[in-house]
Amino acid sequence: MKKYLKIMMTVIRNAYIRDSKIPGFVMVSLLTSMLDIFITIVFFDIIFSASASIAGWSFYQVLFLYSLSKTITSFHSALTKSGTQAMAHNYVRLGELDFYLTKPIDAMFLVSVSKPKIYSFLSMFLSIGLGAYALIQLGVSYSIVNAIWFVILALFTTVLFYYLQVLTIIPAFWLLQAWSLADTINKFQNFMRYPTGIFSKALQYILTLVFPIMTVSYFPAKVLFFGANLPDISLVILVTIAFILITRYLWRLGERSYSSASS
Amino acid sequence: MKVVEAKNITKSFTKKKYKWPKIWSPEKTVQVAVDHLNLEIEEGEFVGFLGPNGAGKTTFLKILSGIMHPDSGTAKVLGFTPWERKFGYLGQMSMVMGQKNQLWWDLPAIESYNMLKDVYSIDEKKFKDNLDMMVEVLDMKTLITKRLRDMSLGERMKCELAASLFHDPKILFLDEPTIGLDVVSSQSIRKFLKTINKEKKCTMILTSHYMGDIEALCNRVVIINKGKKMYDGLLTDLKNKYAPERKIEIFLGSLEEKKLFASIKAPKKISENIGIIRVQKDKMGDIVTEVFEKFEPENISISDIDTEEVIAKLFQKK
Numbered sequence: 208m209k210k211y212l213k214i215m216m217t218v219i220r221n222a223y224i225r226d227s228k229i230p231g232f233v234m235v236s237l238l239t240s241m242l243d244i245f246i247t248i249v250f251f252d253i254i255f256s257a258s259a260s261i262a263g264w265s266f267y268q269v270l271f272l273y274s275l276s277k278t279i280t281s282f283h284s285a286l287t288k289s290g291t292q293a294m295a296h297n298y299v300r301l302g303e304l305d306f307y308l309t310k311p312i313d314a315m316f317l318v319s320v321s322k323p324k325i326y327s328f329l330s331m332f333l334s335i336g337l338g339a340y341a342l343i344q345l346g347v348s349y350s351i352v353n354a355i356w357f358v359i360l361a362l363f364t365t366v367l368f369y370y371l372q373v374l375t376i377i378p379a380f381w382l383l384q385a386w387s388l389a390d391t392i393n394k395f396q397n398f399m400r401y402p403t404g405i406f407s408k409a410l411q412y413i414l415t416l417v418f419p420i421m422t423v424s425y426f427p428a429k430v431l432f433f434g435a436n437l438p439d440i441s442l443v444i445l446v447t448i449a450f451i452l453i454t455r456y457l458w459r460l461g462e463r464s465y466s467s468a469s470s
Numbered sequence: 471m472k473v474v475e476a477k478n479i480t481k482s483f484t485k486k487k488y489k490w491p492k493i494w495s496p497e498k499t500v501q502v503a504v505d506h507l508n509l510e511i512e513e514g515e516f517v518g519f520l521g522p523n524g525a526g527k528t529t530f531l532k533i534l535s536g537i538m539h540p541d542s543g544t545a546k547v548l549g550f551t552p553w554e555r556k557f558g559y560l561g562q563m564s565m566v567m568g569q570k571n572q573l574w575w576d577l578p579a580i581e582s583y584n585m586l587k588d589v590y591s592i593d594e595k596k597f598k599d600n601l602d603m604m605v606e607v608l609d610m611k612t613l614i615t616k617r618l619r620d621m622s623l624g625e626r627m628k629c630e631l632a633a634s635l636f637h638d639p640k641i642l643f644l645d646e647p648t649i650g651l652d653v654v655s656s657q658s659i660r661k662f663l664k665t666i667n668k669e670k671k672c673t674m675i676l677t678s679h680y681m682g683d684i685e686a687l688c689n690r691v692v693i694i695n696k697g698k699k700m701y702d703g704l705l706t707d708l709k710n711k712y713a714p715e716r717k718i719e720i721f722l723g724s725l726e727e728k729k730l731f732a733s734i735k736a737p738k739k740i741s742e743n744i745g746i747i748r749v750q751k752d753k754m755g756d757i758v759t760e761v762f763e764k765f766e767p768e769n770i771s772i773s774d775i776d777t778e779e780v781i782a783k784l785f786q787k788k
Contacts, residue, residue, distance in 0.1 A: 214588045221585060225576045305537050306572040310589050311561035317589075462555075463539050466483060467532055469524075 214312070215286070215320060222323040233326040240281070240330035244337060247273055247400070262404025267341040268432055269402065274338030276399035276424035279365050281331035287369055289322035292389035295376040300383050302468030315373060315458050349431060357431040360443045364423040367447040370454040371395075371420060377454070380461030395420040402429075419446045473641055473673045474511035474534060479504055479543035481529055481697075503529040504540070505697035511675070513640075516667050518688030518705070519677040520781060526697040527677040528645050534675070535565045535643045548640055561590060564639040566630055568649035573618050579629040580614040583636060590637035597636060604632040607662050624655030631659060635666060642666075644676040648683055660686045681777045693784060701784060705777070712783045713775040716754060718761055720745040721769040730764045748775075 226233060248270070255266040264272070280288075298304040298318060307314045307321070342349075375391040382388070395414075398421050403411045406421075414421040426443045430436075481504040486496040504526045511517055519527045532538045534545060536552035536559065545552055550559035573582040587597045605611050608628045618626060627647060634642065644663070648656040664687060667674050678684055684691060684705070691708060693701040701708055722728045722745050731738065731745040736757050738747040749757045761770060 210588065210591060214585065217585045217588050221574060221577055221581050224581060225574070303570065305532070305565070305567065305570065308537050308555065309535055309560060309563070309565050311557040312589050314555075465538065467537055469528070 210312070211316060214317075218286075218320045218323050219325055222325045226324075226326060233329070236324075236326050237329045237333075240327075240333060244277070244333060262402040264402045264404075264432075265345070267344045268428070269400070271338050271341035271345070271432075272402065272424055272428045273400040274334045274341060275361065275428055276396070277334035278331050278338065279361070279368050279423060280396055280399070281327050281334055282365060283369055283372060285325050285327035285331060286323050287319035288327075288372065288392075289324055290319040291372050291376050293322055294318055295379045295385045295387075295389035299379045299385075299465065300468065304465060305467055308462065308465070314462070315455070319369070319373065350434075353431050353435050356435040356440060357427050360427040360430055360440065363443050363447045364427055367419065367443075367450055368423045370447075370450045371418065371423075373458065374450065374454045377457045377461050380465055399424040415442070416446065419450065422446055471513045472510055473513045473515075474509060474545070474547050474675075476507065476509045476534065476545040477543055479507045479509075479530065479533060479540045479545060481526075481533060481538065481540045502697050504533065506543070507694065507697065507699055509692065509699075509702070511673060513673055514667070514671040515690060516663075516674045516676070516688050518684040518691040519675060519694065520684060520691055521694040521700075522785075524696075525694050527694060529697075530694070531565075531643050531645055531675060531677060535563060536560065537565075561637065562640045563643070564634040564637070564641075565643040566634045566645065566647050568627065568646035571618065571626065571630060573626075573629060573633055575618050578615045578617050579610075579633070582618075583614070583633060586633055586636055592637050596638070600636050600638070601632075604635065607665055608632060608658065624651050624658075627651060627655065627659060628662075631662065635672075638670060639672060641673045641675070644674060644678075646678050647676070648678060648680055656680070656682065663687060685777055693781065695785065708784070709774055709777070709780050710751075713780045715748045715750050715775060717773050717775055718747040718749060718757065719771045719773070720747075720761065720765050723769070727765065734760060734764075 251266060251269060251273070254261065255269075259265070261269060294304070298307070304314075304318070307317045310317055372392045376385070376388050379385040379388055395418065398406075398414055401421075403415060403421050403425050406414065411421070415425070416422075422443060426439050430439055480502070482500050482502045485499045485501070487499070488496045503524075507526075507530060509530075519531070521527050529538065533540050534547055534552055536555045539553045548559060548562055550556050552559060573579055574585075583597075583601065586592075592600075601614075605614065608631070610625075610628050610632065613621065613625050613629060616625070618629065621629065631647065647663075648659055651659065660683060663674065663676075666672050667687075674687075676683065676687060689704055689706075691701065691703070691705050692699060693708075720727075720731060722731055722740065722743050728740065728745070731740065734747065734757070736747050736749055738745060740746070747757065747761070758772070
């Protein structure tokens with residue numbers, strides 16, 4: 208674990224050295240992120256002008272849900288997203304995965320952190336600020352137990368999101384040219400910003416268990432606002448463990464069938 | 471001690487062609503890349519892999535390095551099954567590919583080296599000692615602080631080679647490390663590899679299309695074609711077996727010398743004022759005496775047949 212943290216720190220340091228030379232790029236990314244947040248708030252404002260709540264969630268609760276999902280996705284955008292996307296773009300097709308497979312370290316981890324975009328941390332901090340603002344506006348006091356469970360579940364679902372992200376690009380091992388896979392997780396991300404109650408039962412089931420993208424943000428926020436309960440906590444923990452195991456198993460299968468690229 | 475023991479390694483690739491309306495039963499073309507290949511390599515050997523494009527050299531190297539799984543066969547490299555990719559094995563091997571970079575493109579090489587230091591858990595002293603040694607032997611003092619994208623191909627390859635050796639691997643797989651390099655860069659890399667092989671007793675397996683690499687570095691060569699081993703032995707034995715002759719070249723500056731050359735009774739030809747005689751090694755004496763009697767010594771050179779030619783003969787015979 209210590210070794211992996213050390214590598215992560217070196218990756219962040221190296222990315223800083225690289226990105227500090229192009230501050231314009233960083234500024235544009237920050238502005239884009241702010242624009243995204245602004246548009247989403249305007250959109251929520253329009254929805255809530257017609258209704259006091261959606262699926263029992265108030266404006267600021269939904270805003271918090273959005274900020275939580277944005278925090279988690281920005282964290283992965285900073286560290287792991289581009290690396291996993293590169294798997295679908297180049298690593299398998301051009302045989303660039305070769306080097307990652309010959310290192311005495313988990314190849315999935317090394318691939319994931321291979322193309323960090325640390326300026327996405329700025330977006331993460333913005334989202335945390337937005338979440339804090341939403342909580343203050345809600346003006347309620349939260350129990351310590353709920354707050355602790357919120358933190359624990361948010362950590363679990365941050366891991367869960369990573370494995371879902373990896374899962375979507377694993378077919379690249381067999382399909383080789385699978386560029387569109389890199390974008391799959393982005394398509395699903397929008398589901399993370401709404402309470403599950405707005406969707407049909409079938410869709411809720413799919414998006415919390417089959418491809419549990421909604422589990423990532425919904426359950427930690429639910430525990431904070433509506434209280435910790437065993438079914439929700441168990442669901443998050445079990446789903447996370449299940450997807451870790453499934454993803455790692457499929458990754459191993461993918462590695463077995465990896466045929467590199469001709470020299 | 472045997473470092474590599476591979477038995478009956480076979481690997482094939484299946485290409486599928488999907489055609490409407492038979493989309494569920496695509497046409498399959500199976501190409502055998504490695505065909506029941508056996509190989510044993512002792513510690514500290516420098517083995518050259520030769521063969522035409524598509525012979526299966528790189529595939530075999532990738533199987534031994536753990537990148538690919540074979541279809542069948544067994545292999546032990548440093549006592550490990552390579553494709554199980556145990557960290558114990560990966561920490562003792564390294565791979566260099568002439569056409570690919572493992573270092574960060576937008577960063578100075580030293581930053582990537584720091585990353586590799588963490589990946590291989592190299593302690594500070596060993597890292598510093600190895601870095602100092604590489605900088606000196608590869609003459610790369612100014613290079614390590616230069617960004618990879620600002621380097622020439624030769625400079626990049628020096629940095630890539632250094633990157634592959636910080637953790638003192640016991641076995642190094644080299645897949646065309648000098649491809650595209652100029653003569654000076656190639657020579658410097660050959661010299662470096664020779665030094666590492668000798669001083670660190672690092673076993674090396676090299677594939678290259680440049681015969682110069684093989685001749686300068688490898689005593690033993692393995693020649694494969696269509697995935698099958700055609701020859702495994704010393705390079706000198708290969709030459710003796712398939713080209714048991716030597717080449718005498720004489721510069722013919724005048725018509726008089728050309729007439730004299732024509733009078734020599736041996737298989738010969740003239741190419742751009744150079745008279746070339748091919749003689750069996752055991753019959754050299756008489757011809758050499760005659761040549762030295764008729765021509766100025768500074769215009770005569772005697773050499774082995776080019777290795778390329780020897781290999782071409784080997785392929786023709788098989």
